[in-house]
Amino acid sequence: MIRILSPVLIGIAALAPLVLPTYFVSVATQILIFAVLAMAVDLLAGFTGRTPLCHGAIFGTSAYVTIYAASVVGWPIGLAMLTGILAATCLAMVFGLLAVRTSGVYFLLLTLALGLIVWGVCLRWTEITGGENGLRAQLREDLGLSTRQLYVAVLVTVLCATAAMWRLVRSPFGLTMRGIKEGEGRMASLGYDVTLHLLIAFTASGFFAGVAGALYAVFNDFASPSIVQLSSSVQGLLMAIVGGVGTLFGGFVGAFVIIAMEQTVSAFTERWPTVLGLTFILMMIFAPEGVVGKARLLLKR
Amino acid sequence: MFEAPVLSLSNITVAFGALKAVHDVSLKLRLGERRAVLGPNGAGKTTLFNAITGSTRASSGRVVFEGVDMTRMSPQRRAHLGVARTFQITNLFAELSVLENMRLAARGLSWRKFSLMGRDRLSHTEAAQVEAALAASHLVGREATVVREMSYGEQRQLEVAMALVGTPRMLLLDEPAAGLSPAERTHVAAIIRNLPRNLTVVLIEHDMDLALGLVDSVTVMQNGRVIVEAAPDEIRNHPLVQEVYLGKPHGVGEAEQEGRANAHTV
Numbered sequence: 057m058i059r060i061l062s063p064v065l066i067g068i069a070a071l072a073p074l075v076l077p078t079y080f081v082s083v084a085t086q087i088l089i090f091a092v093l094a095m096a097v098d099l100l101a102g103f104t105g106r107t108p109l110c111h112g113a114i115f116g117t118s119a120y121v122t123i124y125a126a127s128v129v130g131w132p133i134g135l136a137m138l139t140g141i142l143a144a145t146c147l148a149m150v151f152g153l154l155a156v157r158t159s160g161v162y163f164l165l166l167t168l169a170l171g172l173i174v175w176g177v178c179l180r181w182t183e184i185t186g187g188e189n190g191l192r193a194q195l196r197e198d199l200g201l202s203t204r205q206l207y208v209a210v211l212v213t214v215l216c217a218t219a220a221m222w223r224l225v226r227s228p229f230g231l232t233m234r235g236i237k238e239g240e241g242r243m244a245s246l247g248y249d250v251t252l253h254l255l256i257a258f259t260a261s262g263f264f265a266g267v268a269g270a271l272y273a274v275f276n277d278f279a280s281p282s283i284v285q286l287s288s289s290v291q292g293l294l295m296a297i298v299g300g301v302g303t304l305f306g307g308f309v310g311a312f313v314i315i316a317m318e319q320t321v322s323a324f325t326e327r328w329p330t331v332l333g334l335t336f337i338l339m340m341i342f343a344p345e346g347v348v349g350k351a352r353l354l355l356k357r
Numbered sequence: 358m359f360e361a362p363v364l365s366l367s368n369i370t371v372a373f374g375a376l377k378a379v380h381d382v383s384l385k386l387r388l389g390e391r392r393a394v395l396g397p398n399g400a401g402k403t404t405l406f407n408a409i410t411g412s413t414r415a416s417s418g419r420v421v422f423e424g425v426d427m428t429r430m431s432p433q434r435r436a437h438l439g440v441a442r443t444f445q446i447t448n449l450f451a452e453l454s455v456l457e458n459m460r461l462a463a464r465g466l467s468w469r470k471f472s473l474m475g476r477d478r479l480s481h482t483e484a485a486q487v488e489a490a491l492a493a494s495h496l497v498g499r500e501a502t503v504v505r506e507m508s509y510g511e512q513r514q515l516e517v518a519m520a521l522v523g524t525p526r527m528l529l530l531d532e533p534a535a536g537l538s539p540a541e542r543t544h545v546a547a548i549i550r551n552l553p554r555n556l557t558v559v560l561i562e563h564d565m566d567l568a569l570g571l572v573d574s575v576t577v578m579q580n581g582r583v584i585v586e587a588a589p590d591e592i593r594n595h596p597l598v599q600e601v602y603l604g605k606p607h608g609v610g611e612a613e614q615e616g617r618a619n620a621h622t623v
């Protein structure tokens with residue numbers, strides 16, 4: 057029943073924005089983009105057991121580079137996006153080199169610090185990044201895409217990225233990641249170079265965060281220090297947690313819940329961060345396994 | 358005929374601060390030899406294993422395996438040279454199935470573990486190895502079971518199966534029968550007895566009766582040092598061994614000593 061029903065529901069959800077007012081189409085586009093970011097976080101948090109707090113910075117770097125390459129350098133948008141993704145991947149590799157030897161709260165804090173460096177650079181390197189004013193572009197206009205057309209383009213890209221991540225977690229390497237989460241000592245004694253595997257996982261995760269960032273650049277036409285700051289990393293992580301760490305697809309649910317809430321709550325109050333914090337606490341108390349994780353547990357019964 | 362030792366430890370010391378958990382230990386193992394390492398809790402047996410596998414680096418001394426000095430090598434490099442081990446405290450991937458545990462074990466030494474987009478299947482050779490290791494460990498039919506849901510005894514069997522699957526050249530078993538019922542112990546003893554004869558095996562075991570029936574030679578440790586190295590039939594009546602296992606008998610009669618010895622091994 058669920059197996060038949062869920063693809064139908066997913067299909068309806070994916071196509072609904074085509075008939076909804078443009079405001080909702082924009083929100084839906086944003087949800088899809090952040091779902092990719094949340095899934096990229098989940099690759100590390102859910103599958104290797106390393107919870108990162110720097111993915112906003114990686115995501116934002118890709119957005120900055122994409123906009124810079126397209127609007128300042130004047131490269132074609134596709135090439136600019138690829139450059140953004142490449143920059144994010146390289147940045148993730150450097151972060152990985154520095155962070156993967158640590159774990160637990162040390163990993164969390166180290167990645168947090170690395171993310172803060174990126175934020176500082178974006179804020180201070182005014183000639184390139186525009187400082188607090190950020191970088192503006194008209195990528196969407198240049199592409200000649202309507203809101204709905206952009207949604208479809210993002211949908212297709214996001215589906216491809218999701219399929220690739222799904223393939224990744226189901227591959228031999230995916231099993232290696234889960235093994236590392238469950239027992240590093242055992243992995244080493246079986247012949248695995250845990251550090252190397254973590255570095256690969258970190259880089260792959262950064263690649264997908266970069267994909268999300270490049271899409272966001274085109275969607276938003278604007279990059280400012282706020283997208284690389286800590287709250288952006290926290291939001292990506294929260295989406296992964298709300299959806300369900302280790303479920304991958306939970307990223308869609310988490311992005312939907314948090315962005316839908318943000319849109320609703322912001323209409324009534326300025327205190328969105330407070331509401332977000334409270335939601336998170338309630339979530340941790342009543343459903344630490346996340347929405348998708350909880351649903352799986354209930355279905356198993 | 359001269360035969361180079363498979364494993365040669367020279368003057369291994371492992372210090373934790375002021376404590377020398379392993380103190381100046383030297384030993385040699387022949388190809389296919391089966392060696393028991395006995396000794397009371399805290400004697401340094403597990404630490405000695407860790408120094409051999411690289412989980413802990415030796416503070417001084419040399420570890421040479423098949424002519425290769427691996428004193429400074431990482432655990433994974435040593436695994437690639439053919440050193441496999443089980444853990445005293447069960448160290449499995451609890452949330453994964455038996456088959457997934459075995460897959461991880463089987464792929465540890467192959468390049469396939471780097472496949473990011475491939476299917477999570479075993480090659481024919483690997484599948485055959487997994488099947489053989491599961492059969493040797495009496496776990497056939499349990500492939501789909503999640504490890505967390507298995508009995509303790511079965512988890513101990515899986516420990517051995519995972520160490521066997523990469524066709525190691527030397528196998529270190531750290532108290533494989535600890536905490537098992539008598540029936541399960543017999544089971545584990547049979548598994549060890551049926552290991553391939555060209556596999557060099559080192560067995561840490563608390564139960565002297567179990568160990569002595571399985572090995573060619575015995576090393577007894579106490580306070581980090583090797584105090585006796587002898588054939589199994591010389592061990593039980595060895596004065597030093599008796600002293601270690603029974604405590605120094607001050608006016609205790611032979612009969613009572615016998616009784617305490619039994620209490621120890623049942």
Ligand SMILES: Nc1ncnc2c1ncn2[C@@H]1O[C@H](COP(=O)(O)OP(=O)(O)O)[C@@H](O)[C@H]1O
Pocket residue numbers: 373376378396397398399400401402403404405
């Ligand atoms: N990582 C460690 N740090 C500090 N002390 C340790 C560590 N590992 C073992 N020891 C100590 O070393 C001694 C030997 O321990 P161990 O090798 O586990 O003994 P056995 O396996 O013979 O029971 C014990 O006193 C133990 O407390």
Ligand SMILES: [Mg+2]
Pocket residue numbers: 402403404445
């Ligand atoms: Mg021990």
